[in-house]
Amino acid sequence: DSGVTQTPKHLITATGQRVTLRCSPRSGDLSVYWYQQSLDQGLQFLIQYYNGEERAKGNILERFSAQQFPDLHSELNLSSLELGDSALYFCASSVRGVTYNEQFFGPGTRLTVL
Amino acid sequence: DAKTTQPNSMESNEEEPVHLPCNHSTISGTDYIHWYRQLPSQGPEYVIHGLTSNVNNRMASLAIAEDRKSSTLILHRATLRDAAVYYCILRDEWGGGADGLTFGKGTHLIIQP
Numbered sequence: 001d002s003g004v005t006q007t008p009k010h011l012i013t014a015t016g017q018r019v020t021l022r023c024s025p026r027s028g029d030l031s032v033y034w035y036q037q038s039l040d041q042g043l044q045f046l047i048q049y050y051n052g053e054e055r056a057k058g059n060i061l062e063r064f065s066a067q068q069f070p071d072l073h074s075e076l077n078l079s080s081l082e083l084g085d086s087a088l089y090f091c092a093s094s095v096r097g098v099t100y101n102e103q104f105f106g107p108g109t110r111l112t113v114l
Numbered sequence: 115d116a117k118t119t120q121p122n123s124m125e126s127n128e129e130e131p132v133h134l135p136c137n138h139s140t141i142s143g144t145d146y147i148h149w150y151r152q153l154p155s156q157g158p159e160y161v162i163h164g165l166t167s168n169v170n171n172r173m174a175s176l177a178i179a180e181d182r183k184s185s186t187l188i189l190h191r192a193t194l195r196d197a198a199v200y201y202c203i204l205r206d207e208w209g210g211g212a213d214g215l216t217f218g219k220g221t222h223l224i225i226q227p
Contacts, residue, residue, distance in 0.1 A: 103160065
């Protein structure tokens with residue numbers, strides 16, 4: 001158990017809909033990362049937050065957005081969903097978000113878009 | 115981040131040592147070498163990281179070539195639970211961690227009982 005929790009575990013929805021994925025980092029971790037894992041693209045970094053502020057963006061689509069709240073939990077919002085958005089979404093956290101800090105990954109949310 | 119090259123898959127027997135290679139010929143002086151693994155149906159898991167010297171922890175050892183253009187993750191006594199995809203990732207020290215991990219395809223390690 002990494003100490004990172006993600007809800008829900010599974011999510012099934014239809015094209016065009018909007019969903020919110022939630023992540024609670026390990027106690028004391030200030031940095032939260034979101035990743036997407038699909039069969040064709042592999043594991044891709046989406047976005048990072050540090051202590052409530054956006055720190056870095058990766059391959060995140062404009063239809064996707066995220067935020068980190070004062071209690072440090074984070075939410076990833078996916079809108080206008082397409083079939084290709086079906087994937088595993090992982091959240092990870094680290095202490096300070098510096099290079100040598102290890103990232104702790106949650107169990108993931110499996111999103112299926114029908 | 116600089117690119118890494120790993121074999122697509124490797125096979126080993128249970129209770130034997132496993133050496134997982136990674137080539138990173140374009141590594142810069144400030145790149146840390148990180149290894150993560152992903153067990154089936156789980157999120158990635160940190161294994162080990164190093165900069166220049168060899169490193170040991172409870173999970174594995176990391177051997178770094180003198181010129182740092184390659185490294186080897188060593189599992190001293192593989193168990194069935196070590197069957198996973200292993201990723202070798204370079205991270206720039208001066209990046210401040212202000213970016214995510216760049217995962218390649220990794221090495222799929224198969225452990226035979």
